[in-house]
Amino acid sequence: MAGKPDLLPGTLDMLILKTLTRAAMHGYGIALSIKRLSDDVLTVEEGSLYPALQRLLVQGWVKGEWKTTETGRRARYYTLTAAGRKQLHLELSQFEQMITAIGRVLRDPQEA
Amino acid sequence: MGKLWRKLTLLFGRGRFRSELDEEMSFHRAQMEAELVADGVSRDEARYAAKRRFGNATRLQEQSHEAVGFRFETVVQDLRFALRQLRHSPGFAITAVLILALGMGVSVAIFGFVDAALLEPMPYSSPNRLLDVAENAAAFPRSDLSRADYDDWKRQNTTLSALDVYAGTGFLLRLGSTIEPVPAARVSDGFFSTLGVKPMLGRGFLPGEDQPGKPKIAILSYGTWLARFSGRRDVIGQSVSMNGESYTIVGVLPRSFEFAPRRDSEIWVPLLDKNGCEQRRSCHNLYGIGRLRDGVGIDAARADLKRIAKQLEAQYPGSNRGQGAAVQPLSELIVGDVRPILLTLLSGAALLFLIACVNVASLLLVRSESRRREIAVRGALGATPARLIRQFVTEGILLAAAGCAAGLAIGEWLMRLLSHLLPKVMLIRLPFLGDVSMNAHVMLFAVAIVLFASALLAFTPVIRLSGVDIQEALGEGGRTSAGRFWQRLGANLVVVEIAIAVVLLAGAGLLGKSLYKLLHVESGFDTTHLATLNVMAPDANYSTNVKLIALYREINRRLMALPGVQSVGLTNALPLQCNCDTDWIRIEGKPFHGEHNEVNEREVSPDYFATLKAKLVRGRVFTEQDDLSHPQVIVINQALAKKYFPGEDPIGKRIGNGDLAPDTMRQIVGVIRDVREGGLDQDVWPSEYEAIYRTTDNGFSIAVRTTTDEKAMIPSIVNTLHGIDPNMGVYGELTMQQQIDSTEAALLHRLAAWLVGGFAFMALVLGVVGLYGVVAYSVSRRTREIGVRMALGAQRSAVYSLVLRQAGWLTVTGLVFGVACSIGASELMRKLLFGVEAWDMPTLAAVVFVLGCASMAASFLPARRAASVNPTDALRAE
Numbered sequence: 005m006a007g008k009p010d011l012l013p014g015t016l017d018m019l020i021l022k023t024l025t026r027a028a029m030h031g032y033g034i035a036l037s038i039k040r041l042s043d044d045v046l047t048v049e050e051g052s053l054y055p056a057l058q059r060l061l062v063q064g065w066v067k068g069e070w071k072t073t074e075t076g077r078r079a080r081y082y083t084l085t086a087a088g089r090k091q092l093h094l095e096l097s098q099f100e101q102m103i104t105a106i107g108r109v110l111r112d113p114q115e116a
Numbered sequence: 117m118g119k120l121w122r123k124l125t126l127l128f129g130r131g132r133f134r135s136e137l138d139e140e141m142s143f144h145r146a147q148m149e150a151e152l153v154a155d156g157v158s159r160d161e162a163r164y165a166a167k168r169r170f171g172n173a174t175r176l177q178e179q180s181h182e183a184v185g186f187r188f189e190t191v192v193q194d195l196r197f198a199l200r201q202l203r204h205s206p207g208f209a210i211t212a213v214l215i216l217a218l219g220m221g222v223s224v225a226i227f228g229f230v231d232a233a234l235l236e237p238m239p240y241s242s243p244n245r246l247l248d249v250a251e252n253a254a255a256f257p258r259s260d261l262s263r264a265d266y267d268d269w270k271r272q273n274t275t276l277s278a279l280d281v282y283a284g285t286g287f288l289l290r291l292g293s294t295i296e297p298v299p300a301a302r303v304s305d306g307f308f309s310t311l312g313v314k315p316m317l318g319r320g321f322l323p324g325e326d327q328p329g330k331p332k333i334a335i336l337s338y339g340t341w342l343a344r345f346s347g348r349r350d351v352i353g354q355s356v357s358m359n360g361e362s363y364t365i366v367g368v369l370p371r372s373f374e375f376a377p378r379r380d381s382e383i384w385v386p387l388l389d390k391n392g393c394e395q396r397r398s399c400h401n402l403y404g405i406g407r408l409r410d411g412v413g414i415d416a417a418r419a420d421l422k423r424i425a426k427q428l429e430a431q432y433p434g435s436n437r438g439q440g441a442a443v444q445p446l447s448e449l450i451v452g453d454v455r456p457i458l459l460t461l462l463s464g465a466a467l468l469f470l471i472a473c474v475n476v477a478s479l480l481l482v483r484s485e486s487r488r489r490e491i492a493v494r495g496a497l498g499a500t501p502a503r504l505i506r507q508f509v510t511e512g513i514l515l516a517a518a519g520c521a522a523g524l525a526i527g528e529w530l531m532r533l534l535s536h537l538l539p540k541v542m543l544i545r546l547p548f549l550g551d552v553s554m555n556a557h558v559m560l561f562a563v564a565i566v567l568f569a570s571a572l573l574a575f576t577p578v579i580r581l582s583g584v585d586i587q588e589a590l591g592e593g594g595r596t597s598a599g600r601f602w603q604r605l606g607a608n609l610v611v612v613e614i615a616i617a618v619v620l621l622a623g624a625g626l627l628g629k630s631l632y633k634l635l636h637v638e639s640g641f642d643t644t645h646l647a648t649l650n651v652m653a654p655d656a657n658y659s660t661n662v663k664l665i666a667l668y669r670e671i672n673r674r675l676m677a678l679p680g681v682q683s684v685g686l687t688n689a690l691p692l693q694c695n696c697d698t699d700w701i702r703i704e705g706k707p708f709h710g711e712h713n714e715v716n717e718r719e720v721s722p723d724y725f726a727t728l729k730a731k732l733v734r735g736r737v738f739t740e741q742d743d744l745s746h747p748q749v750i751v752i753n754q755a756l757a758k759k760y761f762p763g764e765d766p767i768g769k770r771i772g773n774g775d776l777a778p779d780t781m782r783q784i785v786g787v788i789r790d791v792r793e794g795g796l797d798q799d800v801w802p803s804e805y806e807a808i809y810r811t812t813d814n815g816f817s818i819a820v821r822t823t824t825d826e827k828a829m830i831p832s833i834v835n836t837l838h839g840i841d842p843n844m845g846v847y848g849e850l851t852m853q854q855q856i857d858s859t860e861a862a863l864l865h866r867l868a869a870w871l872v873g874g875f876a877f878m879a880l881v882l883g884v885v886g887l888y889g890v891v892a893y894s895v896s897r898r899t900r901e902i903g904v905r906m907a908l909g910a911q912r913s914a915v916y917s918l919v920l921r922q923a924g925w926l927t928v929t930g931l932v933f934g935v936a937c938s939i940g941a942s943e944l945m946r947k948l949l950f951g952v953e954a955w956d957m958p959t960l961a962a963v964v965f966v967l968g969c970a971s972m973a974a975s976f977l978p979a980r981r982a983a984s985v986n987p988t989d990a991l992r993a994e
Contacts, residue, residue: 030140030143030144031140031141031143031144032143032144032147032148035144036147050141050144050169054137054140054141058137061122062122064122073143075150077143077146078139078143079140079143080136080139080140
């Protein structure tokens with residue numbers, strides 16, 4: 005997976021939560037959705053996805069439900085809970101603060 | 117809260133969690149595959165690619181689980197793994213657990229006794245405010261109080277809230293038609309309230325009830341109430357006949373009550389009338405207990421009583437000259453003698469425990485060495501060092517816990533065994549030793565040493581492990597640097613073991629030698645074939661000297677008629693009991709300044725010395741004529757002759773009491789070789805022997821010299837005595853040998869010698885096994901090196917010396933350390949030694965010899981194995 009930028013640390017949870025605001029999705033769907041929406045720049049590795057999902061489940065930010073997919077297989081669909089929505093807002097605002105801060109630092113000195 | 121709940125459901129639904137995750141992941145893979153196939157990749161390749169991308173599913177699962185699970189779940193994993201490890205090498209596991217259990221069991225059991233004797237408070241209210249109060253004199257650091265002195269002390273002291281006294285006595289108790297001698301005690305009125313003990317039935321003694329002329333009342337001990345009065349509650353108010361007089365029972369003591377100085381007392385009565393002794397200020401027969409006033413220290417009390425004693429000395433120079441006051445905590449009186457023994461035993465047990473731990477630790481080291489590869493593999497598979505270390509810590513703690521659980525069981529069993537083995541005589545003196553049990557203190561102690569063992573066992577391999585380099589271990593089997601490191605650590609541990617074994621062996625040797633010396637101390641008479649017993653003749657029938665003489669003669673005649681009886685002697689006190697019943701003498705015609713010349717005073721029958729086979733040095737012994745109608749004569753021992761008649765012939769000289777009153781004057785007619793009247797470990801005192809035919813004392817002892825087994829004779833002797841008078845109380849029937857074995861000194865020394873001997877034996881075995889382990893292991897590590905040496909032409913003898921030299925160094929180092937430590941340790945237990953110095957060379961030499969031989973034997977086996985190495989095999993094996 006060399007060549008592709010690593011996910012910014014701490015952002016995976018946020019990406020998952022954001023993805024789930026659009027619809028209930030299974031794990032594969034989440035990975036696919038993140039990949040597509042980022043134009044193949046962000047790849048969620050399965051090695052981090054599932055531990056992260058479990059973490060979110062335990063925190064109570066997402067709910068898992070077993071449903072049958074269109075292909076007839078059973079899959080766990082994750083939906084955002086109210087607490088998850090709150091958490092997402094929190095993380096988004098923190099993230100934005102962070103980005104702004106980084107942006108300020110990275111700006112050329114002359115412009116300042 | 118919700119989070120915890122979800123975590124808990126996950127924990128208990130682990131199986132479901134796993135299968136759901138599995139399903140989810142395989143769905144994911146299937147989707148990936150499908151996508152790849154759709155992109156035109158072949159089915160098989162798509163499956164591989166999906167698998168590759170997905171990575172290690174198991175690991176992923178673990179990670180997912182870690183993200184949500186509890187930390188201790190991995191602990192459980194470690195524990196399971198540790199258990200599996202131990203199951204794989206049951207020999208190691210069982211050995212380690214057994215060794216630990218043994219060390220722990222012994223420590224816990226001994227601590228139980230220490231706790232019972234030294235830490236458990238006496239069953240009185242605020243026991244640390246209680247004092248043992250006595251007088252003292254030049255010859256006696258602690259002597260009884262006289263009743264007159266007691267009255268003065270009680271009245272004049274300002275530091276004690278209460279001062280009470282007790283004295284041993286005995287009664288002939290009549291119950292129905294039987295008459296039995298029972299040990300009893302006379303106490304002052306406040307005795308029980310000073311201790312803070314309330315009778316469980318009836319009442320205690322009221323103030324003033326101990327005064328002369330008051331009614332005769334009695335309080336029963338709990339055991340007596342149960343055994344002799346069948347525990348009836350209506351005994352209160354009943355009267356019993358004791359010594360032919362009627363006493364009213366007013367109370368029963370609670371079950372928990374015990375008073376070690378008079379533990380065997382069945383009946384407690386108030387002092388009441390002054391007996392012959394108590395009418396004289398110079399006669400001492402009472403011991404005191406005092407309770408400190410609030411805010412007063414023991415030193416203040418001692419100074420206070422010394423002040424009173426000084427005043428009395430000035431007031432009554434004749435009787436009180438040199439009589440001071442001796443005050444110590446009551447606990448000191450009760451446990452003072454056993455404390456050094458118990459502490460010695462506890463130290464011994466601690467050393468044994470240490471050696472056990474060290475032994476197991478070195479076993480663990482050996483194992484960690486042979487598990488280097490396993491560790492390396494686990495490390496290569498991704499186990500973090502922390503996780504690996506945790507694994508070893510878990511194993512160490514598991515071993516320690518298993519060993520200690522077994523140790524607790526062994527400890528409990530040992531406690532019960534030891535309390536059974538404790539001689540009855542000892543339990544009478546030290547009643548608290550009888551109720552040793554697993555109480556909170558003992559459990560606390562057990563927990564403490566479990567923690568110690570766990571820490572030791574957990575961290576020894578960790579120290580070792582931190583030196584492991586995964587690559588090196590995997591690549592080459594790693595027997596170079598780390599191997600040497602281990603050898604050093606393991607070797608040091610063995611040196612510790614050997615040193616401890618030396619200390620314990622030397623201690624056991626010294627104690628054993630002390631015991632031997634004690635039991636073979638010169639007694640001055642023939643202790644074999646001698647049966648002894650005590651008699652209490654009822655007052656009513658034998659109130660006069662004439663009647664008593666008739667009884668003595670009848671006893672002599674009837675016992676002599678028994679087949680197997682060679683001779684019969686009577687005395688007021690048998691030998692080897694105590695330096696007590698003393699008299700103050702003054703030699704006629706010698707300068708005298710009122711000093712108290714303390715000598716043992718014994719009354720004996722004409723045949724007494726012949727019965728003991730005590731040797732007459734000069735003059736004569738008593739005859740049938742030495743009674744009240746003839747001038748008083750005495751026999752003295754050599755110690756008295758040497759002290760008071762140095763360089764003179766004492767025969768014909770006269771001695772008397774301090775005032776040389778005519779009726780006390782007695783002429784010396786004989787000198788006997790010293791018979792040891794006091795305990796085995798006490799000095800021989802000057803003693804005077806008077807004729808028993810002049811006495812009016814109806815309690816006396818009989819010694820019977822037999823030609824056959826003296827023990828078998830005792831029943832017929834007792835029967836004969838009861839045949840003379842069925843109302844005669846007979847008690848304490850023992851052979852002289854039993855008497856010697858059951859003296860306090862012998863008991864304590866025997867207990868110490870046997871237990872420390874046991875510890876030492878275990879230490880010897882553990883130490884030698886430890887050495888064997890180290891040497892054998894080192895040989896197995898060096899097989900290749902030895903093979904090379906032999907291939908290059910080394911002789912077998914060279915291989916032997918290679919191995920033996922290493923073992924020899926370890927042994928010698930251990931021995932040198934051990935000898936140095938044991939001299940120090942023996943110095944500490946000097947109080948327990950009798951007739952042996954702490955640096956007793958023969959003992960130390962013997963210990964060094966035994967341990968040296970055992971060590972050489974232990975290292976010879978591996979050396980032989982090394983020497984028989986086949987060079988080609990050894991080289992090829994790697």
